[in-house]
Structures are given as structure tokens and as C-alpha cells.
Amino acid sequence: MGGYFGITSKNECVADVFFGVDYHSHLGTKRAGMAAWAEGIGLQREIHKIESAPFRTKFEHVLNDMHGTTAIGCISDRDPQPLLVRSHLGKFAILAIGVINNIDELIEEYLSSCDGAHFDAMTGGEINGTELIAAMISHSNSFVEGIQFAQSQIDGTAGIVIMLEGGRLICARDKYGRIPMLIGKNDDGYAVTFESFAYQKLGYEDESELGPGEIVELSPEGMKQLAEPGKTKRICSFLWSYFGYPTSTYEGVNVEVMRYRNGQKMAMNDMEKGVATEIDYVGGVPDSGTPHAIGYANKSGKHFARAFIKYTPTWSRSFMPANQTERNKVAKMKQIPVMELIKDKKLLFVDDSIVRGTQLRETVEFLYENGAKEVHIRSACPPILYGCKYLNFSRTVSDMELISRRTIMELEGEEGLKHLEEYADSKTERGQSLRKAISDKMKFDSLEFQTLEGVVEAIGIDECDLCTYCWNGKE
Numbered sequence: 001m002g003g004y005f006g007i008t009s010k011n012e013c014v015a016d017v018f019f020g021v022d023y024h025s026h027l028g029t030k031r032a033g034m035a036a037w038a039e040g041i042g043l044q045r046e047i048h049k050i051e052s053a054p055f056r057t058k059f060e061h062v063l064n065d066m067h068g069t070t071a072i073g074c075i076s077d078r079d080p081q082p083l084l085v086r087s088h089l090g091k092f093a094i095l096a097i098g099v100i101n102n103i104d105e106l107i108e109e110y111l112s113s114c115d116g117a118h119f120d121a122m123t124g125g126e127i128n129g130t131e132l133i134a135a136m137i138s139h140s141n142s143f144v145e146g147i148q149f150a151q152s153q154i155d156g157t158a159g160i161v162i163m164l165e166g167g168r169l170i171c172a173r174d175k176y177g178r179i180p181m182l183i184g185k186n187d188d189g190y191a192v193t194f195e196s197f198a199y200q201k202l203g204y205e206d207e208s209e210l211g212p213g214e215i216v217e218l219s220p221e222g223m224k225q226l227a228e229p230g231k232t233k234r235i236c237s238f239l240w241s242y243f244g245y246p247t248s249t250y251e252g253v254n255v256e257v258m259r260y261r262n263g264q265k266m267a268m269n270d271m272e273k274g275v276a277t278e279i280d281y282v283g284g285v286p287d288s289g290t291p292h293a294i295g296y297a298n299k300s301g302k303h304f305a306r307a308f309i310k311y312t313p314t315w316s317r318s319f320m321p322a323n324q325t326e327r328n329k330v331a332k333m334k335q336i337p338v339m340e341l342i343k344d345k346k347l348l349f350v351d352d353s354i355v356r357g358t359q360l361r362e363t364v365e366f367l368y369e370n371g372a373k374e375v376h377i378r379s380a381c382p383p384i385l386y387g388c389k390y391l392n393f394s395r396t397v398s399d400m401e402l403i404s405r406r407t408i409m410e411l412e413g414e415e416g417l418k419h420l421e422e423y424a425d426s427k428t429e430r431g432q433s434l435r436k437a438i439s440d441k442m443k444f445d446s447l448e449f450q451t452l453e454g455v456v457e458a459i460g461i462d463e464c465d466l467c468t469y470c471w472n473g474k475e
């Protein structure tokens, strides 16, 4: 994933962009970058790795060293960016967030159609996806034509922000609106953001939420629409369930509020079935499981408690070892139990989702080691049956790493893959056997998933405007 932020203003704005980008740090752990434009100085740019130290630490010097009345920045899980480009369209800085699944084909096509064209290879030989997008744009007659061409060719997602010399911004939401792009306004200019609270904290008011594929140009003087939104929208449902920040609002729906609603619905499902009635405490697997659990506890009338708490002061979120064993070790070291809330207690935990299940299994083992009597698990979304091909959500690389898929294969081999819909549904025999098999191997006393209808109702926008691919494979 990743996130973007930018401002075009009558006044110096580098400090505000610094804070705005920092508010996107939960969306990526690899790299971050900022670029600014100032009259008399021109374009400036900085890129750093943020794997071992957070964005603020790596970029605080830009508050003195970088100047501009227009600036952009991003947190990026892959490509080093923004890139500075000089082309027949002029000098500009560009960043793009998303994923390009067909990058190799597009590069081949580009190299064979443009004499002398070349790309810089990054470490490991990969090509920077933003460089490819910049090349496609530079090869067109205008920014709009180039952006639309790039987005039509990309299999995946690309939200693009371009900063032009002179201080204008061109902001293009991805073709199907899988990730948000919001525009804020204050007396001095405009801001573009992924997370709405980032500009609100800096004194900007909501001006517009771009539609799928919509392109606008921003300058301190105004906002101009360059391309109308497309008709098909598929905003990622997981923004609300998991990776959006709780204080953000997309499509008018706040993340925290959606999570409470979602938890309430899960509690209602359990109450209707008469299960999990003897629970001592309801808790969330921190952090994003917690608001779903608050909703569950409030509705069910069971006490909410934090039976374990993450030790965060010295563990920066961006400290994320590449090796899975080390990541699990870090996750374990962060979890500190509150013995009084665990020993001899029947606990129900809500997790935002169950992807591979590795960390959840360790969490449950840890609760038993600390004396829990029963541990019941609720997933705040349906079983994940398809790997995300639009945003690179989670580090899962193949469908078979998903615990639900793997368990289905164990239960009935390839035949099971013909019945994924049944497995997703707890009312069917296959659905029941999936829940029991996962519970057996992960040592849960019970397991239930939120239904697809439940998530959609909790979000509260039309299902046809949502991407639900990872749960039902619907493109």
C-alpha cells in the first residue's frame, strides 16, 4: 500500500506537508519521499528508507532544508518516489500509489515502441513503477491524456499526484477508485490526501472527494476539473475493516464508526445463534480489531477488556523485519498480558481479519500459556479466499498462503475450490467444516467470520461501489 499528501498554497507549506505525509505512516513501512517547488529555487526532492526509523526521524531536517509553496510526499511500500522528471511536458515531480501487476509486459511494450528508451533498474533488478507511469505520461500530448493512457494500460491500481514547476498540482484518483483521494481547502490554497484527517488537522476543510478516474488541477487560486469521474467505482472495503486510520472518513463513512457497527452486527449474529453466551471479557486484537470488539461488547452486554496490551513506546510501527520468523518474534515481544484479565477467564477476541493466521495462532497460544480457560475468535470480515491483486494488501503472495484456502485444500483438495462460496457461508456444511478445521488447528474454542452482507451493511454504501474481491472473487 502507501499513501499520499500534497499542498499548493500562497504561503510556505513544507512543514504542513511534512506533517500530512507523516499521518500516512500506517500505510507503509518501506520508503517515503517528499518534493517541493519554490519560486527561485525550483524543484527539490528527498527519499529515504523508513524500515528502521519512522518518517518523522528521517525527514525532520526538511523543515529547515526544503522550501516551497507547493509540496507533495508519500509513504510507499515499494518504489522510491516522488521522481523528478524533465520531458516535453515540462519539469515535474510525480508519485503513484497502488500496484502494477503487468509491469514487465508494459516495460517490454514501451522499450520496443520507443527507440533508445531505458529505465533505471532498482536493487534486485526491478523497475520503479512510478518511472514507468512517468514515461507513459511523458510520451503523451498532455498530462490528462498520459494519465488516462497509463491508467488504461495498468492491470492494478494507480493513484497519481503530479507537481508542476510553477506550483500547480495534478491529482488523479485511480481508475476504479479503489483508494481514496480527497481535496481540502483553506484560505491560502488546497490539499490533496489519502487520509481525510491529515488535512483536517492542518486546518483544511473538505472540498471534494474525487470520483474513480477523476482528474483535477489545483493551484492556490482554485480547483479545475480536467477529467470527469468514471461510472464504475470499486473502493476497497478493507479500508474500513483494516488499513484505514480510525479517524478517517471515506465516501462519507468514518472508519471507527463503521467498525463499531460491524462489531455490533457480529454480536447480533452470535446472540441469534445463542453462541458465546458465557464470555467473561470481549477484547480486540490490537489495534484495528479493538473498535470491532467495542461494537461487539456494547451490543452483547459483555465487558470489554484489554487482556493484553501492546508495548509500543520503543517499537516503531515501521520496525518490520523482512523475515517472517523475526516478525512473529517482534509481534510476541510487543504483547504484554494483564494476568488478572486472562487467568481462568473465557475470552472472546475480535481480529480485523485472518489472512495467514500465523500471528493469531501465536496470540491464542500466548493467552493459553497465561491461563485463559477458553479463547473464542471472531473475524471482522468474511474468510479471505482470494489474494488482493489491486493493492498488494498484506504480504501474502499466493492464494495458497491464505489460511482459509489452505484449509479447504486440506479438507477436500482441488474439489473444494469449486465450492468457495459454500465454505464462506457458516450456514452450510462446508462452511461449518472450515470453521471447525481452522479452530482445531489454531486451538480456538470457536471461530466465526463476519458475513459479507454484514460488512457491506456496516460500511453502508452500495455493494456495487465496493471492492469485495478478496472475499468473493468478484472483480
Ligand code: SF4
Binding pocket: 178, 235, 236, 237, 238, 239, 387, 388, 389, 390, 391, 392, 393, 467, 468, 469, 470, 471
Ligand atoms: S481485493 Fe480486498 S484488499 Fe484488495 S482492493 Fe479489493 S477489497 Fe481491498
